[in-house]
Amino acid sequence: MYMPLPQIIRKGLFALALLGITPLANAQELEVNVTVNTQKLQQTDPKVFETLSAAVREFMNNQKWTEDAFEQEERIQANVLITIQEEISQVVYKADIAVQASRPVYGSDYETPLINYIDKGVVFSYEPFQPIQFSRNRFNDNLSSALAFYAYIILGLDYDSFSLYGGEPHFQAAFDIVNSIPESAAAASPGWRAVDGDPSRYYLIENLTAARVRPLRQAWYEYHRQGLDMAASDVGTCRAIIAASMEQVREVNQAYPNAMIIQIFSDTKADEVMEIFKNGTPQEKNTVVQVMTRIDASNASKYRALK
Known part of the structure; x- marks a missing residue:
């Protein structure tokens, strides 16, 4: 079958x-x-x-x-x-x-x-x-x-x-x-x-x-399958992959400002992202803070606490 x-x-x-x-x-x-x-x-x-x-x-x-x-x-x-x-x-x-x-x-x-x-x-x-x-x-x-x-x-x-x-x-x-x-x-x-x-x-x-949202769907796959699912064996690589996937979320936000799916992404993933990167490298934290404060400006102070 x-x-x-x-x-x-x-x-x-x-x-x-x-x-x-x-x-x-x-x-x-x-x-x-x-x-x-x-x-x-x-x-x-x-x-x-x-x-x-x-x-x-x-x-x-x-x-x-x-x-x-x-x-x-x-x-x-x-x-x-x-x-x-x-x-x-x-x-x-x-x-x-x-x-x-x-x-x-x-x-x-x-x-x-x-x-x-x-x-x-x-x-x-x-x-x-x-x-x-x-x-x-x-x-x-x-x-x-x-x-x-x-x-x-x-x-x-x-x-x-x-x-x-x-x-x-x-x-x-x-x-x-x-x-x-x-x-x-x-x-x-x-x-x-x-x-x-x-x-x-x-x-x-x-x-x-929508075609302009496909990079977010690619980021979704990388975030979960190539990132989270690999955390048990290599947490450092997991964080690096998820940080890179966040750049694609930023691209979609720029191409499709105020898209509903971006808001749902931040509502769904904000707390998890904070937890993942609390022990991240300074560069990873900087990337995540920049992306999350851009797509979820009302909670910018929460994300800046990562630094």
Whole structure:
């Protein structure tokens, strides 16, 4: 059976890291922990959202998102936090959806973050015990489309971290979802169109598939596969590779000022970058401080503390 390169690498890493553990049956790709926050509820019975939480968990974890075979221990770890902000009607809600995901670093028990993002003001309908259904090329409802969109974003970022541009088919799947949203549905729930502004789902996938952002995707691969995954054997080389990859992040920021993906990169990786380079060389620290203060100016003082 053909297996894409990122999955071959993933399986190879886990085979080495988990030597002696008997593989389990093939599983789906994602293992998502789902929480629904209902502190602002005024009318709806909170039990409705217990069924929503279960439905989202089943949708994300039991859907087969790729043709690749994953073992249980290979599943991508993620969190989805749905915070209900407004009850528009008995079955229509506005919510903020926070998405987090991570992947293991080879030779350690450390999980490196892949995304840390909050999609604000997502409007969706849900009735108790209503199953969430999805078709990649056909619109069913806003909730299933938004959840599937982020499933493919997570997959794309994970695969990109194992192989250069390995996430391409998953980012294309996310773009297909954007293109499948009817105009009436897009107007009722902003985030799918360019006119909805930045940040939005539209601009997230536009950034990830834009030619001028490809250097950042190359940096993403080098940062994770050639950098972090090699830290256990040679931390000095790991830091040097990651420092060099940061220069590519700077290039993308110059070519595409204020790009949404740059902000997501800094929100996701800032603390990790600080930890990696706290023992770096003066030149490495200088490079990282220059890049991070440029792409995340509001936190410039935090980065300057590295020096």
